[in-house]
Amino acid sequence: MTSHPTIPPVAAPGGLAGAPITQDVVTIPRRMEPALRINIVGLTRDQLRDALIAAGTPERQARMRVGQIWQWVYHWGVRDFTAMTNLAKDYRAFLAERFEIAVPEVVTRQVSEDGTRKYLLRIAGGHEVETVYIPEDNRGTLCVSSQVGCTLTCSFCHTGTQKLVRNLTAGEIVGQLMVARDDLGEWPEPGAPKDETRLVSNLVLMGMGEPLYNFDNVRDAMRVVMDGEGLSLSRRRITLSTSGVVPEIARTAEEIGCLLAVSFHATTDAVRDRLVPINKRWNIDELLGALRDYPRLSNSERITFEYVMLDGVNDSDDDARRLIRLIRGIPAKINLIPFNEWPGAPYRRSSWDRIEAFADIIYKAGYASPIRTPRGEDIMAACGQLKSATERGRKSAAQVAAEAGL
Template sequence: MAITLDIARDNPNAPTVPAAASLLPGEEKPGLIGLNREELGEALGTIGVPQKQWRMRASQLWHWLYVRGVSDFAQMTNIAKDLRQKLDENFSIARPEIVSEQISVDGTRKWLFRFLPRGAGRPVEVETVYIPEEGRGTLCVSSQVGCTLTCTFCHTGTQKMVRNLTAEEILAQVLLARDRVGDFPDAHTPQGAIVPSEGRLVTNVVMMGMGEPLYNFENVKKALLIASDGDGLSLSKRRITLSTSGVVPEIFRTGDEIGCMLAISLHAVRDELRDVLVPINKKWNIAALLDACRNYPGLSNAKRITFEYVMLKGINDSNKDALDLVRLLKGIPAKINLIPFNPWPGSEYECSDWERIEEFSDIVNRAGYASPIRTPRGRDIFAACGQLKSASERMRKKDRDALTAG
């Protein structure tokens, strides 16, 4: 049975912030999470720290924020008390509010995080998912509140776009997840939690949550460069994957300026079908998308592009589709992730039969592409691929449907 935790009730020590709705415009203190070192130095200058100290003080803050994972200036014990007090009076490093935490029968965890409105008119919410496996713990991070792409098989696509997440909010998802699974020094892993048996508990980050990362390029870039900084969170760029539905002009920049792994949400081998499943295809078709992939910086057999392919019964799962997929990807160092469709309320699609998925996989494997079938995780808490949507949006839709029915 899946478990839903009321964070405030079940863990009185969980990180919280005042309800965003209680803050008036101009009242919130600027955050330090998400600033690069130069920006941290400039922020320190605004509270009177001499410029000759900026580099040293910024390094101290960087260590406390991203190595030690603290969310209270009082814990920064190698910084003078009067400076800590100034920092606390002028800046924030508090975590956002955790609205809920759900735990699947398979150990997958899904959090609903609430952030400040920042122009949206009311507090906004996003979902983030932690998937534990043997030897690795993968965090699925959101980049936007809602989505503009309206991919017809994806639940997130039914939620209207509200706003981009800031670099601070993207990084906050990583920090909060590490808080909750006990992945910072001196932190404790919750009793009974399913996590890797040794080493770091959050080993991989995938930008595959809510939103299209390349429609929020600058904030995503800034967050991922901080996440991969060797003196901080220190995630290898080979363990950071950005998934895009095909924003072709930003693909080269992703490799050149971020240097992370790339995943393409493909799902069809013909333009007429992809136009329906992934409507951005009408702007940049399959040929343009694959051309951008062939020119991805650093592309090699050691740095392959992952092509994601959701298996939809009677839609894109024939043997001909598999053969055409192999033909399309010829010459691109790639691997193919086959994703059994994860149902959600109101969807018109069905998942392909397991035997059909296995036969499709065999064809792709015989052509030399690694094509693992991504076993659905967290389906019972709507945490699987294509199922993310903020709980408040689900509730608002339920209320609208009830009014319409009445």
């Protein structure tokens, strides 16, 4: 965890940096137990303001205090209230008694031969989730989880072989990005020249869980992440991946505004029912209808269709041609994902020749069809391989195969 006690003070609105603030002295009635402290991480600006006022901050000062605290936590990466030197000493003590700045605990950190980093993180209740950082030549992508486990039971996905334990809080979602920035040393250094290079330049909600089954917490977390005075990732650098929770797709555009990806994976309802069981509730036709109506849909903000390549299941030329017909009229690109195998998996990866032939058909129809390079396979960090070490209710390989109809 980082703390920067020597960080230069940030000027308060209308005042001098570091100037003493005497009007916000607060009398603390009793010492708060740590368990009763409110975690600041993940609170939106409005939620933080309300929490400060409820704790005793004068309402006329609360907006300014939010801005000051926000910058310390999300721009500088400070975890210690005593380092917030443009706040009066008594007010810092008040904050330390009532609030905390807590992020998930790193249990293990694995680094792949290709540079991919996988973090096993412990959250409240002793549960664990996984987060993956994928470095590339001109960017770095963080794959973030939204739930402990998953309720979707997609038969090709390792995460889908464990039961849903609970939703992550907004703080636990934001905290994954903060942990990665800790590990990468990405917080600004006081006095150092300004550096616009971002090691975590993109964020994808493609880790454990279905983000749209945890909508409110995901929305609040992304509001924190997108705030320009803190973590400052633009909405066009954030992609939310859903398996097809149709009623929440329009809300995603209206309340989050990020880019959208869809775990599609099949071109007939019969096959998609097996691969992505949520299809039994909202079938391909209903899903595509919601995508065509997506409010932000444009050529500059195409929907990404994710398509895992499974040998003999969904990888034929007929599948490729059917896919083209299905998405006609939707500004889109198709990410082809070579299946990332895991112990007990009931499927095999399509051959490279088959994947390239599939991609060629799509490309000639006018759609971008990049083939995703598998990353972090040696540490089980690739797409579809995430699974916490302490999850409950494991399924056997036989159960997985039976549910997949194999």
